[in-house]
Every structure is written in structure tokens, then in C-alpha cells.
Amino acid sequence: MIPRSFEYHAPQSVSEAIELLQKYGDTARLLAGGHSLIPMMKIRFAEPEHLVDLGKVAELRGIREQGKELRIGAMTTENDLIWSTLVQQKCPLLVEAARLIGDPQVRYKGTLGGDISHGDPGNDHPAIMLALGASFVLVGSNGERVVAADDFFVDTYVTALEPDEVLTEIRVPVLAKNTGWCYAKLKRKIGDFATAAAAVVLTMKGDTVKEVAIALTNAGATAFRAREAEDSLRGKKFDDAAIAEAARLVMSICDPAEDLRGDVEYKTAMTGEMTRRALRTARDRAI
Amino acid sequence: MANKHTVSFKLNGNDVDVVVEARELLIHTLRERLATTGPHIGCETTHCGACTVDLDGASVKSCTVLTVQCQDAEVLTIEGLEQNGELHALQEGFTQEHGLQCGYCTPGMITRAYRLLQENPNPSEEDIRYWMAGNLCRCTGYQNIVKAVQFAAEKLSSAQA
Numbered sequence: 001m002i003p004r005s006f007e008y009h010a011p012q013s014v015s016e017a018i019e020l021l022q023k024y025g026d027t028a029r030l031l032a033g034g035h036s037l038i039p040m041m042k043i044r045f046a047e048p049e050h051l052v053d054l055g056k057v058a059e060l061r062g063i064r065e066q067g068k069e070l071r072i073g074a075m076t077t078e079n080d081l082i083w084s085t086l087v088q089q090k091c092p093l094l095v096e097a098a099r100l101i102g103d104p105q106v107r108y109k110g111t112l113g114g115d116i117s118h119g120d121p122g123n124d125h126p127a128i129m130l131a132l133g134a135s136f137v138l139v140g141s142n143g144e145r146v147v148a149a150d151d152f153f154v155d156t157y158v159t160a161l162e163p164d165e166v167l168t169e170i171r172v173p174v175l176a177k178n179t180g181w182c183y184a185k186l187k188r189k190i191g192d193f194a195t196a197a198a199a200v201v202l203t204m205k206g207d208t209v210k211e212v213a214i215a216l217t218n219a220g221a222t223a224f225r226a227r228e229a230e231d232s233l234r235g236k237k238f239d240d241a242a243i244a245e246a247a248r249l250v251m252s253i254c255d256p257a258e259d260l261r262g263d264v265e266y267k268t269a270m271t272g273e274m275t276r277r278a279l280r281t282a283r284d285r286a287i
Numbered sequence: 288m289a290n291k292h293t294v295s296f297k298l299n300g301n302d303v304d305v306v307v308e309a310r311e312l313l314i315h316t317l318r319e320r321l322a323t324t325g326p327h328i329g330c331e332t333t334h335c336g337a338c339t340v341d342l343d344g345a346s347v348k349s350c351t352v353l354t355v356q357c358q359d360a361e362v363l364t365i366e367g368l369e370q371n372g373e374l375h376a377l378q379e380g381f382t383q384e385h386g387l388q389c390g391y392c393t394p395g396m397i398t399r400a401y402r403l404l405q406e407n408p409n410p411s412e413e414d415i416r417y418w419m420a421g422n423l424c425r426c427t428g429y430q431n432i433v434k435a436v437q438f439a440a441e442k443l444s445s446a447q448a
């Protein structure tokens with residue numbers, strides 16, 4: 001399986017990449033790790049005429065701490081995240097999620113920016129970004145803008161990115177004290193996308209829930225937050241009844257696509273179960 | 288020639304230049320232009336790991352890398368592991384511990400294990416299973432593959448000591 005013919009471009013900088021995107025319009029596609037795009041090009045699900053490879057753009061890699069945020073270059077790979085002591089210390093949820101993505105070889109190539117930009121509800125980072133309240137720096141011919149994760153995921157394969165924009169940086173709040181976190185993912189085997197998965201970030205005050213975010217993978221057209229379930233927990237005592245009610249509210253808004261991983265009913269039930277597990281683990285880690 | 292690119296990289300320590308279409312996958316360049324048939328094609332869909340090579344210090348599935356992405360890169364395949372007629376400790380380990388049966392997955396397995404041991408010279412069994420999970424084997428049941436990697440890890444660390 002070999003992709004259709006295309007022209008290959010290897011810009012050295014973000015501004016060069018944007019110029020190429022402007023020049024070739026919607027016949028161009030950015031190439032990051034290529035581990036979603038190349039498989040799609042092989043099966044002719046994507047047929048770009050121009051491929052703009054970000055691989056040589058050094059400014060897009062690296063992880064640093066600034067104020068209360070981690071700032072992560074879009075071309076940072078999953079293994080870079082897993083092995084970063086900064087990320088391990090400041091945002092272990094990101095490490096937990098990255099370790100559940102694909103397999104080792106996929107994680108050497110796949111990038112955080114690509115996983116977010118791809119817009120596939122089966123990707124794991126979108127739910128993580130929603131749960132963390134991350135934001136994304138998008139740079140295009142009209143300059144730079146910062147978009148909240150909550151406003152980024154529009155539909156399957158559709159994001160807030162304009163055709164001439166590059167996602168350059170991911171900004172992730174450092175987890176506060178007394179904050180627990182968990183990504184619970186059910187998959188059939190190593191290297192599989194989620195049958196169902198839930199990301200939880202939870203801050204406790206004694207026995208009660210002070211703040212909580214719940215975001216779901218592969219339970220609809222995009223990753224999304226379960227707002228009603230969050231509301232049901234906030235300010236409440238964290239007990240079995242509260243967990244059960246949150247999971248019920250989560251399941252009431254699931255709309256997963258049926259596929260080989262399961263039918264709608266099964267995936268919905270599993271999303272409920274992943275929510276329960278993620279909540280419990282997050283709570284144990286919050287104390 | 289509009290769509291053709293000259294790509295120069297190092298393959299097992301030797302400089303090579305190839306002229307390829309942008310869409311050519313690294314596995315095809317290696318196997319069909321450079322007579323480097325150690326990396327195998329198992330699935331072509333990024334799942335099996337038989338095509339694994341070492342690219343700039345990373346294990347990658349060469350069926351999912353474009354050759355044009357490899358300008359100035361260092362590529363290592365199973366062919367590059369033997370040094371001066373002596374097998375690499377991993378190759379010896381796979382022989383000693385019976386880490387293969389049909390051998391189809393083996394070049395990918397060993398190339399992957401090579402990078403794993405560079406990063407983690409003393410992996411636990413759990414580490415080995417987790418970090419080798421991108422390579423499928425239809426024959427061995429993995430038990431002896433784990434032992435082969437452990438054999439190599441021990442041999443390499445005692446050679447260091």
C-alpha cells in the first residue's frame with residue numbers, strides 16, 4: 001500500500017510552513033509524526049497534493065515550565081512526554097495517557113500536536129486536554145491566537161484550525177495540590193484505540209468534591225466534557241451514590257459509533273464503567 | 288523528475304543516496320533499492336512491527352515512514368548489528384534462548400530490543416513486555432523472546448563491568 005503521488009516540502013520554520021499552506025490552500029496537509037496521516041493516505045482516505053513536513057522545524061519541539069503552565073511544542077512525541085521528568089512531576093495525567101497510546105514504535109513518532117489536530121474522537125489526548133483545561137497556540141497568516149481546548153474540537157476530523165494555521169504549542173496547567181487525576185481506558189489489545197475511556201481531574205476539600213472535570217474519548221463525534229455529571233458532583237460528598245449518579249449522567253449523553261469494538265449499548269456501558277474507575281482512582285490520588 | 292527527490296542518509300554506517308518519489312515508503316527503499324531485506328513486511332498497516340528499523344535513535348515502523356523524511360538520518364537495520372563477524376548479544380540471545388521459530392518477526396524484534404537496551408540496559412520482565420509490545424510474533428508465545436532480551440541485557444552489562 002503506497003500513497004497517491006504528492007509533492008513533498010520540508011520547511012525549516014513555522015513561518016515557512018505557513019507560507020506553503022497559504023500557497024497550496026486545501027490541497028496541502030501538514031505532516032507531523034505521520035502515524036494517522038500516512039495510514040490514511042495509504043488507503044486513499046486522505047489524498048493531499050502537497051505534504052508539508054514539520055519534522056525539520058526545531059522550534060516545535062520541547063517542554064518547558066512557565067508560571068503555572070507547561071508549554072509543550074506541538075512536535076513533542078509521546079515518548080518525549082513519557083520520559084520527561086518535568087511532565088512526570090507537574091502533569092502525570094499526560095504521562096498516564098501517553099503510555100496508553102498505540103505501541104512503543106507509534107509513540108516514538110506520534111506527536112502531541114498531531115494527536116490533537118487530527119480531530120479523531122478515538123485519539124486520547126483530546127479528552128485529556130479538555131479535562132486539564134489546556135489551551136492551544138495556533139499560528140497562521142493572520143498571526144497568533146490562543147484557543148481553549150473547550151472551543152477546539154468541532155466535529156469528527158474538524159477542529160478550530162484554519163487551513164493555513166499550525167498548532168505550535170500546547171499549554172497545560174500544572175496540577176494543583178490536592179488534585180487527583182486518572183485516565184481509564186478500555187482497549188482490546190496493545191495498540192488499539194479506546195473502546196471507551198474517561199479522563200478525570202478532581203480536587204477535594206475534605207470529603208466533598210471541590211472541582212471536577214470529566215472528559216470522554218470515543219463516545220461521540222468528538223471528545224467532550226460531561227458537564228452535567230461534573231455539576232452533579234461539585235460540592236457533594238464523594239460516595240458510591242455520587243459516583244453512580246455521575247456515571248448515569250455520563251451514559252445518558254454518550255453517542256458512540258458502533259464498530260468492531262462493540263455496539264452502542266456496550267460502549268455506553270463501558271464509558272460509564274471507565275468514568276467510575278477514573279473517579280475512584282482520581283479521588284485516591286487527590287488525598 | 289518533478290516529483291523525485293534525492294535522499295541521502297546513513298544506512299548501517301554507510302552513506303547512501305537514493306532517488307525516490309515522495310510517496311515511497313522507507314521499507315520499500317530498504318528492501319527494493321538497497322538490498323536490505325532484514326526488515327520484513329508483515330501487515331503494511333503499522334501494526335505488526337516486522338518492518339521495525341532504528342531511525343535516529345528511535346524504533347520506527349518503516350512501512351509508515353516516507354523515505355523523503357530520512358534526509359541526513361542514521362538508519363540501522365538487523366544487517367548492521369553484527370560487528371566484525373561477531374553476532375550482537377541479542378542475536379546470540381535469540382539463538383541461545385530459542386527466541387524464534389519461523390523467524391519472520393525476528394529482525395524487527397531484535398532491532399526494537401536493541402533500542403530498548405540502549406535506553407534501559409537493565410529492564411525488568413514487565414519493562415520488556417511493555418516496551419516490546421509493538422512487535423507481534425505468531426509463533427513463540429513471547430516467553431523465549433523475553434528470555435532472549437534478558438540474556439542480551441546480562442551479557443552486555445557484564446561486558447561493561
Ligand SMILES: Cc1cc2nc3c(=O)[nH]c(=O)nc-3n(C[C@H](O)[C@H](O)[C@H](O)COP(=O)(O)OP(=O)(O)OC[C@H]3O[C@@H](n4cnc5c(N)ncnc54)[C@H](O)[C@@H]3O)c2cc1C
Nearest residue numbers: 030032033034035036037102110111114115117123124167
Ligand atoms: C497502530 C496505531 C495505534 C494507535 N493507537 C492510538 C491510540 O491508542 N490513541 C491515540 O490517541 N492515537 C493512536 N494512534 C494514532 C497516533 O497517536 C498518531 O500519531 C496521532 O493520532 C497523530 O499524530 P501524528 O504526529 O502522527 O500526526 P500526523 O499523522 O502527521 O497528522 C495527523 C493530522 O493532524 C494534522 N497536524 C499534525 N500536526 C499538526 C500541527 N502541529 N498543526 C496543525 N495540524 C497538524 C495533520 O495535517 C493531519 O491532518 C495510533 C496509530 C497507530 C498507527
Ligand code: FES
Nearest residue numbers: 329330331336350
Ligand atoms: S509491516 Fe510495518 S508494522 Fe507491519
Ligand code: FES
Nearest residue numbers: 388390424425426
Ligand atoms: S518467530 Fe514466527 S512470527 Fe515470530
